[in-house]
Amino acid sequence: MAGKSGSREEVIIVGGGIVGCAIAWHLSCRGRKSRILERQEPGGLATHAAAGILGPMNETDRPGPFLDLLRQSLSLYPPFVDALVEETGLSPDFTTSGILSVAPRPEDRPALKARFEWQSALDSSLVFCEAPEARALEPALTGTLDSAIYYPDEGHVYAPRLIKALLGALSRRRIPLEQGVSVTRIAPSGHGTLLVFDREGGCREAEKVVLAAGALLSDIEIPGTRVPVTPVSGQILAVRSPGSFYRRVVFYPPHGYFVPKLDGTVVIGATEETIGTRTRVTPAGLMEFLSPLSSLAPGLLELPLHHTWSGLRPKSPDALPILGPHPECPGLFLAGGHYRNGILLAPVTGEIMADWIEGGSPALSLPFLPDRFLKSRNG
Numbered sequence: 001m002a003g004k005s006g007s008r009e010e011v012i013i014v015g016g017g018i019v020g021c022a023i024a025w026h027l028s029c030r031g032r033k034s035r036i037l038e039r040q041e042p043g044g045l046a047t048h049a050a051a052g053i054l055g056p057m058n059e060t061d062r063p064g065p066f067l068d069l070l071r072q073s074l075s076l077y078p079p080f081v082d083a084l085v086e087e088t089g090l091s092p093d094f095t096t097s098g099i100l101s102v103a104p105r106p107e108d109r110p111a112l113k114a115r116f117e118w119q120s121a122l123d124s125s126l127v128f129c130e131a132p133e134a135r136a137l138e139p140a141l142t143g144t145l146d147s148a149i150y151y152p153d154e155g156h157v158y159a160p161r162l163i164k165a166l167l168g169a170l171s172r173r174r175i176p177l178e179q180g181v182s183v184t185r186i187a188p189s190g191h192g193t194l195l196v197f198d199r200e201g202g203c204r205e206a207e208k209v210v211l212a213a214g215a216l217l218s219d220i221e222i223p224g225t226r227v228p229v230t231p232v233s234g235q236i237l238a239v240r241s242p243g244s245f246y247r248r249v250v251f252y253p254p255h256g257y258f259v260p261k262l263d264g265t266v267v268i269g270a271t272e273e274t275i276g277t278r279t280r281v282t283p284a285g286l287m288e289f290l291s292p293l294s295s296l297a298p299g300l301l302e303l304p305l306h307h308t309w310s311g312l313r314p315k316s317p318d319a320l321p322i323l324g325p326h327p328e329c330p331g332l333f334l335a336g337g338h339y340r341n342g343i344l345l346a347p348v349t350g351e352i353m354a355d356w357i358e359g360g361s362p363a364l365s366l367p368f369l370p371d372r373f374l375k376s377r378n379g
């Protein structure tokens with residue numbers, strides 16, 4: 001069977017968010033063509049909503065393969081961004097600003113100290129700061145503060161600008177991105193290729209298919225099952241600061257953060273709500289992460305509100321990514337479940353999936369194979 005446009009594709013990527021676009025870009029860097037199919041706007045569900053934090057050490061409570069994956073992706077950011085800037089002239093405001101993780105009260109200190117012990121054994125650049133040192137690093141911390149860990153090599157990127165640059169690079173590389181295509185099912189064609197069916201009645205054929213559909217991955221029927229990814233909504237907001245006084249990303253308990261962006265806005269987030277694919281902003285949601293600031297960094301609450309929004313994180317049952325081939329359907333690959341770290345993990349996911357598509361089996365991805373969730377059709 002021919003594709004919708006009468007041709008068979010080498011690779012179809014389902015999903016035009018940061019992950020799908022990064023895979024297409026890495027494939028193109030290796031001379032491989034792909035076509036991206038996107039249901040709505042590229043990056044519409046998660047990428048445009050992301051705070052863009054690049055902070056591996058605050059995204060896990062233990063050493064191991066997940067932290068290795070996060071750190072590897074952080075190390076790929078400078079060349080990734082340099083290449084995009086060179087190709088497009090568009091800057092995604094990437095910065096190694098440093099990140100602080102704070103213990104506001106003395107009773108928060110032992111847990112922070114314990115984290116510092118195991119993390120500083122992995123990275124000797126970390127600094128345990130008493131309150132005055134932490135305040136010198138981040139002037140927004142005028143309130144109650146006991147101590148902090150400083151991560152000097154971590155930072156952030158402006159996610160909407162990152163995907164804009166990536167889309168610009170894909171366009172220059174003549175990688176097609178079709179919008180308005182809702183993929184519903186993938187099935188083997190019977191002669192070594194895959195068929196990609198969409199809600200609009202279309203059917204495309206490809207040698208290889210990568211599912212990178214983010215929070216909507218489980219809507220797609222694949223041989224034997226669906227991928228169990230749950231959308232987790234995050235409410236978030238931005239305030240405008242009058243200058244560039246604020247400099248570091250700060251993580252504060254129980255699960256808040258603020259991110260001073262290079263354009264003078266400060267992004268503050270975020271809730272975690274499992275409410276399906278609905279996105280909404282509520283006063284109660286915003287209070288969850290704004291209330292702790294009244295004692296920690298009260299000045300931020302006096303700044304003019306710029307805007308509020310919410311997005312959908314794609315969470316797998318073990319909250320870890322799903323990366324690699326479908327165990328029983330040759331040619332079908334999954335790149336999903338990036339949950340809180342789609343932006344951070346984009347460069348390493350692009351490399352890993354390009355390796356898989358070229359017939360490799362990248363070691364970093366082996367702990368994250370899809371077969372841990374996909375039931376065998378034979379048992």
Ligand code: GLY
Binds near residue numbers: 053234270339340341
């Ligand atoms: N990466 C932070 C969040 O998902 O809220």
